[in-house]
Amino acid sequence: MMRNIVLIGFMGSGKTSVGQKLSQELALSFVDTDDVIEERAGKSIKQIFTEEGEEAFRFLERKIVREVSAPEGKVIACGGGVVLDPRNVKALKRKGVFFYLKTSTEVICKRTKASFERPLLQVANKKGQIEKLLCLREKTYQEVADFTIDTSNLSINQVVEEIKKKFKQG
Ligand code: S3P
DSSP, X not given: XXXXXXXXXXXXXXXXXXXXXXXXXXXOEEEEHHXXXXXXXXXXXXXXXXXXXXXXXXXXXXXXXXXXXXSXXXXXXXXXXXXXXXXXXXXXXXTEEEEEEEOOHXXXXXXXXXXXXOGGGOSSOHHHHHHHHHHHHHHHHHHHOSEEEEOTXXXXXXXXXXXXXXXXXX
C-alpha cells in the first residue's frame, strides 16, 4: 500500500495550499485535519475553541488523526499542533513520510496577518505569540520530520516540486 505524504509545520507555513496542489499533481486524495474536524463537529475550529476549549479540540483532533492515518496513499495536511502529541506522531508515522514546511517568523506573521480564524493567534501581540509558540515547537517539528523544506522564499509550486523529488528518492 502506498505511503501517505504528511505535511507538518506552523500555522501559515502553506500546508493546505501545498497539499492541495501536490495531491492534484500526484493524483492522490487530499485531507486536511482541520477540515475533517470542522465537518465532524459541525462548527468551526474557532467555535470549538471558544465553546468547548482547546482540550476538547485536541481530543477530536487525535480521533481524526487516527482515522486519516490509514495507509491509503494520500496527502495529509496536519493542523499546526498535531505533531506535539506523540500519539498522533505514532499513528501518522506508521505509513507516512513527514515533510516539515519550515517557515520564518516574519513570513508566518505576514501570511497570518489577516487571519481571524486561528484561535491561538487572537492575541494583542501576534508576533510575540508566534515567536513564543515557534520556539516551543520548532524542536519537535525538526525531530519528527523525515524531510525539512525551508519554504520562506519558495512559491507553492516550488515547494510542491521539492516534495515530489524527495518523496521519490525517500
Ligand atoms: C493550531 C493550528 C491550526 C488549527 C488550530 C490549532 C495549532 O491549524 O489546527 O487552530 O495548534 O498550531 P493550521 O496550522 O492549519 O492553521
